[in-house]
Amino acid sequence: MRKFLSPVLIALFVCAGSVRAADVVHLLKQDNFYSFLRDSREKDPDHVFTWENGMLHISGQHYGYVATKQTNFTNYKLVAEFKWGEKTWPPRVDNARDSGILVHFVGRDQVWPKSIEAQMIEGGTGDILVVSGAYLTVDGVRKGPAIARFDRPGRNPWQDAKGFRGPHEIEKPHGQWNKMEITCSNDLISITVNGHPTLTGTNASPTMGKIVLQSEGAEVFFRRLDLYPQ
Numbered sequence: 584m585r586k587f588l589s590p591v592l593i594a595l596f597v598c599a600g601s602v603r604a605a606d607v608v609h610l611l612k613q614d615n616f617y618s619f620l621r622d623s624r625e626k627d628p629d630h631v632f633t634w635e636n637g638m639l640h641i642s643g644q645h646y647g648y649v650a651t652k653q654t655n656f657t658n659y660k661l662v663a664e665f666k667w668g669e670k671t672w673p674p675r676v677d678n679a680r681d682s683g684i685l686v687h688f689v690g691r692d693q694v695w696p697k698s699i700e701a702q703m704i705e706g707g708t709g710d711i712l713v714v715s716g717a718y719l720t721v722d723g724v725r726k727g728p729a730i731a732r733f734d735r736p737g738r739n740p741w742q743d744a745k746g747f748r749g750p751h752e753i754e755k756p757h758g759q760w761n762k763m764e765i766t767c768s769n770d771l772i773s774i775t776v777n778g779h780p781t782l783t784g785t786n787a788s789p790t791m792g793k794i795v796l797q798s799e800g801a802e803v804f805f806r807r808l809d810l811y812p813q
Contacts, residue, residue, distance in 0.1 A: 610651065610794065611639060611808040619692045620647035620798070631798050639805040641682070641798045644672050646694045648685070648795045657791035660811045661686070661765040665703065667757055668802025671745060675800030678743045679705035682803045685714065685795035686767055687787065695730070698795060699787060701765045701774050702732070703803070706747040708754050708761065709735040709774050709781030719772065719784040727788070735774075735781035753779040760806065768813055
């Protein structure tokens with residue numbers, strides 16, 4: 584026998600779906616960010632960061648970033664979609680294309696600020712770095728306060744060479760869109776790249792802060808940056 588939902592139940596499901604949709608924060612809007620290059624905030628004469636049709640283009644020409652104006656992001660899943668462009672710049676003209684998403688950025692603007700980085704680099708996307716005073720523990724190993732890296736499984740052997748693809752590559756071929764998910768839950772941080780879990784860290788410090796998209800010598804595009812509160 585075919586069963587039908589009552590109008591009341593249909594209304595409840597519709598409302599529940601509306602609530603979940605409303606929970607998503609579409610961060611990839613220029614008004615949500617400020618830029619920082621070298622020692623200058625909101626000065627970008629070479630147009631390193633350009634926004635058009637809901638997409639962010641980062642030329643990579645100068646080291647720096649765009650950071651959220653909101654300072655207290657905590658307990659969320661961040662879903663980003665990015666792809667590499669063609670252009671690379673000194674001092675990384677011939678090196679692996681490099682960028683990253685920094686979470687839990689606190690303190691002053693600098694290259695690079697106190698934060699925990701979900702690494703984006705050819706052959707090593709999905710690594711985690713602790714930066715400028717941050718701490719994290721992965722598989723019982725604690726790193727910080729100096730800048731340090733946790734390599735994702737299957738990453739090595741690795742070469743810092745433009746266009747490098749590893750033997751167990753999880754990035755899509757150059758020019759295709761990649762999906763990175765970063766889950767921040769209290770003092771836990773975990774990363775998934777194109778459906779492949781890479782690393783999970785615990786005892787993170789700090790545990791909240793701004794979200795940052797880097798410019799680090801390579802052209803990169805972002806078409807999605809959605810935050811789902813947890």
